[in-house]
Amino acid sequence: MSALGRQRWLGPAMFLPAILYVVALVGVPFVLAFIYAVGDVKVGSVGYHFVGLSNFTSVMESPAFRRALRNSFVFTICSQILVLIGANILALALKNAFRGRRFVRFLILLPWVAPVSIGSIGWKWILDSLYSVINWVLIRLHLANEFSPPMWLGEPSLAMMSVILVHTWHMLPFATVILLAGWTAIPKDIPEAAAVDGARFFRRLFQIELPMMLPIINVAVLFGVIFTFTDMTVVYILTRGGPYDTTQVLPSLAFFTGILGSDLAEGAAISLFLVPVLAVVAWLMLRTAHRAEIT
Amino acid sequence: MAIVQTRGLTKVFKKGDAGAVVNVDLDSREGEFLVLLGPSGSGKTTLLRMIAGLEEPTSGEILIGGRVVNDLTPRERRIAMVFQSYALYPHLSVLGNISFPLKAQGVPAPERQKKVEWAAGLLGIGHLLARKPRELSGGERQRVALARAIVREPALFLLDEPLSNLDAKLRASARTELEQFQKRVATTTIYVTHDQVEAMAMGDRVVVMNKGSVRQIGTPAEVYDDPADTFVAAFLGSPPMNLIEQGDVIVGFRPEHFFPVTHLAGAAAVPEDLLADDRGRGPYVPLRFRISHEEYLGAERILYGELEGGRFDGKKAVSRMSSTHGARFESGSLHAFAVREPDLKFFDREKGTRREPVPLDSSGGPGGPRIPPA
Numbered sequence: 001m002s003a004l005g006r007q008r009w010l011g012p013a014m015f016l017p018a019i020l021y022v023v024a025l026v027g028v029p030f031v032l033a034f035i036y037a038v039g040d041v042k043v044g045s046v047g048y049h050f051v052g053l054s055n056f057t058s059v060m061e062s063p064a065f066r067r068a069l070r071n072s073f074v075f076t077i078c079s080q081i082l083v084l085i086g087a088n089i090l091a092l093a094l095k096n097a098f099r100g101r102r103f104v105r106f107l108i109l110l111p112w113v114a115p116v117s118i119g120s121i122g123w124k125w126i127l128d129s130l131y132s133v134i135n136w137v138l139i140r141l142h143l144a145n146e147f148s149p150p151m152w153l154g155e156p157s158l159a160m161m162s163v164i165l166v167h168t169w170h171m172l173p174f175a176t177v178i179l180l181a182g183w184t185a186i187p188k189d190i191p192e193a194a195a196v197d198g199a200r201f202f203r204r205l206f207q208i209e210l211p212m213m214l215p216i217i218n219v220a221v222l223f224g225v226i227f228t229f230t231d232m233t234v235v236y237i238l239t240r241g242g243p244y245d246t247t248q249v250l251p252s253l254a255f256f257t258g259i260l261g262s263d264l265a266e267g268a269a270i271s272l273f274l275v276p277v278l279a280v281v282a283w284l285m286l287r288t289a290h291r292a293e294i295t
Numbered sequence: 296m297a298i299v300q301t302r303g304l305t306k307v308f309k310k311g312d313a314g315a316v317v318n319v320d321l322d323s324r325e326g327e328f329l330v331l332l333g334p335s336g337s338g339k340t341t342l343l344r345m346i347a348g349l350e351e352p353t354s355g356e357i358l359i360g361g362r363v364v365n366d367l368t369p370r371e372r373r374i375a376m377v378f379q380s381y382a383l384y385p386h387l388s389v390l391g392n393i394s395f396p397l398k399a400q401g402v403p404a405p406e407r408q409k410k411v412e413w414a415a416g417l418l419g420i421g422h423l424l425a426r427k428p429r430e431l432s433g434g435e436r437q438r439v440a441l442a443r444a445i446v447r448e449p450a451l452f453l454l455d456e457p458l459s460n461l462d463a464k465l466r467a468s469a470r471t472e473l474e475q476f477q478k479r480v481a482t483t484t485i486y487v488t489h490d491q492v493e494a495m496a497m498g499d500r501v502v503v504m505n506k507g508s509v510r511q512i513g514t515p516a517e518v519y520d521d522p523a524d525t526f527v528a529a530f531l532g533s534p535p536m537n538l539i540e541q542g543d544v545i546v547g548f549r550p551e552h553f554f555p556v557t558h559l560a561g562a563a564a565v566p567e568d569l570l571a572d573d574r575g576r577g578p579y580v581p582l583r584f585r586i587s588h589e590e591y592l593g594a595e596r597i598l599y600g601e602l603e604g605g606r607f608d609g610k611k612a613v614s615r616m617s618s619t620h621g622a623r624f625e626s627g628s629l630h631a632f633a634v635r636e637p638d639l640k641f642f643d644r645e646k647g648t649r650r651e652p653v654p655l656d657s658s659g660g661p662g663g664p665r666i667p668p669a
Contacts, residue, residue, distance in 0.1 A: 189382035192349050197443070198370040198399035207395075211386045 036268035043262035055269040064245050065270060068253040075164060075235075075249050076228045082168040083224055084217065087175035088210075094176070095183045112173035120237040123166045127152035127238070156246035159239050163247050167234045171227065175220045182216030183209075215288060222285040229277060250274055297360035297373075297450040298483060299323045299346055304355035306341050306507075314353070315341045317507040326481045328474070330498035332488060334530065338507035339487045340455055346485065347376050347453050359451060370399075375444035376453040379460065381436045383428040389415075389439050390424040396447045414446040417476075434465050441473075445480060452477070452484040458493060470496055491531050495519065503527045521640075522547075525647040528640065534597060534613045536640070541606060544653055545642040550597065550615035552638035555622060556581065556631050579633040582607060584614065586624045598624055 037056070040049045059065050094105060111119060126133055129151050138144035152162045186209060194204045210217075232251035235241060241248035241256060248256075250273060258267015299321065306316040316338040323329045331339040344350040346357055348369035357364050364372050375396070384392050393414055397407045415421045418438040428436060437457055444452060457473070458466045474497045477484050488494055494501045495515040503510045503518055503526075511523035522528035528536040528547050536547045556579065586600040598614040614632060624630065643650045 187380060187382065189378045189380050190384060192369075193376065193378055193382035194384070194395070194399075195349070196347055196369040196374065196376045197396035198447075199395070200370065200399075203399055208384055212384075214386075 033268040033272055036264050037272050039265050041264040043259070043264055051265070055265050059266055059269045059273075064248065064253065067245055068241075068248040068250050068270075069273065071160070071247060072229060072249040072251075074160065075167070075247075076225055078164045079168045079171065079228055080221055080224045082164070083171045083175045084221060086168065086172050087179045087220065088217075090172070090176045091179040091183050094180055108176055109173045111170055112177075116170050116231075116233045117237060119170060120166060120234050123162075123169075124153075124238055127162050127166075129154055153239050154243055156243060159243060159247050163235055163238055166238060167228060167231065170234065171224055174227075175224060178216060178220040178223070179213070182213045182220075185216075186212050218288045219285070222281055222288065225281050226278060226285075229281075230274060298325055298327075299451060299485065300358040300361075301342075301346070302356040302358070304342070304345060304357060305353050306338070306345060306350060307353045314338075314507045316345065316352075318355070319507075319509055321502065321509070321512075323483055323485065324499075326483055328477050328484045328486065328497055328499045330486045330488060330494040330501045331504060332491060332494040332498075332501050332530075333504035335489055336506075337489075337504040339489075339502075339504050341507075342504070343376075343453050343455055343485060343487050346451075347374055348372050372451075373449055374451040374453055375447065375449035377437075377440045377444050377455065377457045379456040381428075381440040381457075381460070383436060383439055383443075385428050387427075388424065389420065389426050389428070389431070392428065392439055393424075393442045393446050396443060400447060402447075410446050411442075414442040417445070418442045433461050434469060437461065437469060441476070445482075449482065452482050454484065454486045456488055457486075459488075459490070473497065491533070495531075503530065505530070523649060525642050528642070534615065537612045538642070539602075539607055539610045539612070540644060543644045544650070545644050545647075547640040547642060548634045548638050550613045553582075553584075553612060553614040553632055553634050554616055555584075555614070555620075555624075556633045578636050580636055580639065581631060581633045582612075583629060584612065584632040585629045586626060588626055589624055591618065594618060596620070603629065 035048075038050060038052060040047075040051050090108060094101060094108070125131060129149075132149070132152060134152070135144060135149040139146050139149060144150060150158060153159050190212070191204050191209060194208045199208065230251055232249060232255055235247055235249055235252045236255070239247045241252050245253075250270060254267045254271040257270060258264050261267070300323070301319050301321045304316060304319045304321075305314050307314045319338075319342060321329075321342075331342060333339045341350060345352050346359075348364070348367060348371075352365065359372060359374070384395065387395065390411060393411045394407050397410060402410070411424075412421070415424060418441055420435060420438045420442060423431065423435060423439070428439065431439065437460070440457065454473075458469050461469055470493055477497075486493075486497065498515055500512060501515055501518050502512045505526050511518050511527045513521070518527055519531050522531065522536070525538055525545055525547070529538060532549060534550050536549050537553060539546045582605075583603045584598075584600050585603050586598050588599050590597040590599070594617070596616055596618050598616075600612060600614075602608065602610045602612050639652065641650050641652045642648065
């Protein structure tokens with residue numbers, strides 16, 4: 001085969017595994033979800049009857065679904081705000097050279113490298129109603145009542161807070177790495193020029209550096225939104241959606257309904273509610289990436 | 296308006312390393328255009344950054360307007376700086392860029408607008424105010440950077456190679472503009488460059504730096520005609536001064552002071568005007584020069600070759616002459632050249648510094664008999 005002929009085949013050949021992967025593990029399940037969502041499939045059932053949009057209407061009428069939808073947004077928005085603030089502070093701190101910077105970077109990256117399920121199990125013990133180290137410390141410091149310590153995973157608002165914080169802990173390193181790259185990419189001249197121009201720290205930060213960081217921040221946020229909106233590990237391990245579905249999010253509700261509750265059709269319908277949100281985010285992401293390329 | 300002084304200013308970046316700036320004593324004058332000139336790594340930019348307050352000195356003092364400013368932030372020093380990259384704020388319009396220093400100082404909006412208009416008018420960029428920096432050409436960016444610097448009427452201008460990102464043609468016109476602009480606003484200016492042409496053309500005085508220390512401070516004519524040491528002699532001029540080792544002395548002469556006196560070889564006549572010009576300017580030292588090759592640069596011609604005979608035998612030398620000089624010089628041919636005695640500079644070979652002249656023909660003479668002034 002001629003060199004040119006080989007080249008013609010090389011590109012598609014290199015591309016093929018990725019296409020197979022996407023079709024088999026994303027495309028097929030996605031199509032299945034559509035088929036299930038308009039049918040009456042249950043785990044173990046053999047027949048299939050088309051039922052139109054009835055699964056969607058019944059899902060929308062269920063209070064558990066509305067709760068989960070709301071929780072999904074609360075969970076995503078709160079954790080992303082916290083991640084954004086935390087990651088910017090960490091990135092700023094890590095930008096400058098100091099003794100032991102490599103070690104601190106390593107520590108900050110750890111939660112990301114550790115499997116999220118194992119990390120979450122650790123947190124489950126840290127937040128446990130009986131064995132919580134946090135409560136042990138609070139009681140010793142006389143900041144909490146020994147006989148009714150805070151139930152981190154047992155009270156609705158505390159449970160939501162705990163889930164958000166643990167997810168933030170898990171997402172922080174990735175965002176920090178992205179933002180650190182952004183901070184180091186700002187030419188040193190520009191904040192220096194701003195300093196000579198008379199701008200103090202906060203003016204430099206908010207009027208010069210953060211606006212310049214905006215494209216990178218967008219990327220970090222959009223990635224974070226996708227990872228958070230579709231994630232159910234933290235919720236599943238810490239609270240199983242409880243107490244009383246107060247921490248249930250869409251992916252976990254879909255899982256509980258479709259797999260554990262064996263109502264595949266309704267589970268598929270719930271999970272399809274993620275699609276419009278994710279589609280918008282993906283579109284924004286591609287647009288941001290494109291813009292970042294041309295400027 | 297203010298003058299800048301430094302006292303024993305030193306910057307060492309890494310313990311144990313040689314200093315980037317070593318023991319620099321500098322006194323600028325009111326309204327002066329002071330140029331810091333040196334090769335890259337000579338510490339000129341570090342010196343400028345210390346004056347700006349962007350780099351903390353390891354030791355020594357910086358005074359602006361008679362007041363020690365070592366502990367003041369850049370904001371408190373009331374200086375303006377133009378960076379080599381211009382460091383325009385990419386997300387702000389030209390208007391936003393120019394008004395940024397005013398906003399940072401809390402100048403009220405109506406006054407801000409007046410000042411921005413004034414600065415933009417002064418630099419002829421009034422029509423660009425709505426654009427973003429990426430939509431500007433290099434020359435326009437440089438003007439925006441200048442406008443941003445002057446808009447708050449600083450006590451001191453610091454310019455870090457502001458012309459080095461422009462193409463050659465634009466650089467020449469920008470140079471003239473910048474120089475006239477500085478004369479008009481009469482703000483004390485410190486200008487860093489590695490380009491000797493810029494330094495000579497613009498500077499009221501030139502500070503020649505090498506390896507962190509100041510080698511010579513003087514007017515362009517002083518540093519060129521009267522270099523304090525072999526570094527300054529070799530750094531300035533293109534091609535640089537001929538430096539010829541001779542025992543414990545280094546003899547130096549500028550290529551343009553090394554010219555043909557063809558009649559000595561019995562060839563064509565010496566151009567009359569050449570000799571006539573020199574009446575009373577001291578005797579010639581004749582040297583025999585074997586040409587190896589010639590560079591024709593349009594306005595001038597540069598001859599490379601070796602000296603022959605006498606104590607300079609085999610030493611390389613360069614001659615520069617106007618291309619209106621019509622003589623032909625074949626490669627490999629031998630010609631009679633000469634230098635006027637007052638144009639010879641003598642340096643100590645060990646230290647490189649200037650020393651008193653030594654008689655050249657005491658031990659054999661360079662190339663032939665002295666020619667008395669006509």
